[in-house]
Amino acid sequence: MSAALLLSADAQSRIEREVRKFPADQKQSAVMAALAIAQDEHGWVSPEVIEAVAAVLQMPPIAVHEAATFYNMYDTRPVGKFKLAICTCLPCALRDGAKAGEYLKERLGINYGETTADGVFTLKESECQGACGDAPVLLVNNKRMCSFMDNAKLDALIDELKAQG
Numbered sequence: 001m002s003a004a005l006l007l008s009a010d011a012q013s014r015i016e017r018e019v020r021k022f023p024a025d026q027k028q029s030a031v032m033a034a035l036a037i038a039q040d041e042h043g044w045v046s047p048e049v050i051e052a053v054a055a056v057l058q059m060p061p062i063a064v065h066e067a068a069t070f071y072n073m074y075d076t077r078p079v080g081k082f083k084l085a086i087c088t089c090l091p092c093a094l095r096d097g098a099k100a101g102e103y104l105k106e107r108l109g110i111n112y113g114e115t116t117a118d119g120v121f122t123l124k125e126s127e128c129q130g131a132c133g134d135a136p137v138l139l140v141n142n143k144r145m146c147s148f149m150d151n152a153k154l155d156a157l158i159d160e161l162k163a164q165g
Helices: 009-019 024-042 047-057 061-070 090-094 097-108 151-164
Strands: 082-087 121-126 138-140 144-146
Touching: 009 024, 009 047, 024 047, 024 061, 047 061, 082 097, 090 097, 097 121, 097 151, 138 151
Parallel strands: 082 121
Antiparallel strands: 082 138, 138 144
16 A cells, blocks of 8 residues: 555645645654644554655655654554553652552553553553643543543543443
């Protein structure tokens, strides 16, 4: 399958819209947005998806791979339907972020970097999400931030997502 066919017409259109935000000779500046669009479409950024993004942006695939592996919001391996990224950096850890992570590990029966057997949840540690005052904080699929996540809120979130999954 050609790289261009790997991304839907909608994804390619959205990427082109991002490209237009930059000078014509700097298409590569849209790499982060392009990776996010591709990941939303495919669930993760496989080597083939990285090549497709590189083709659209007319840049070397290794440069796209470098961006995809540098930033922790991109997944270069398959993840569950719901990726839960809990901040365990020091400010959140001091405000029960680490405890929330341990609770999720126990509740889901997985460790960080693992996916539940049913493919519904992947648990990740995240870097600072910039909401230290709302700790513990958690991101669902890089899009939805959840704040003050005590055990009751974590249970409610898991139940809500299971009902969707």
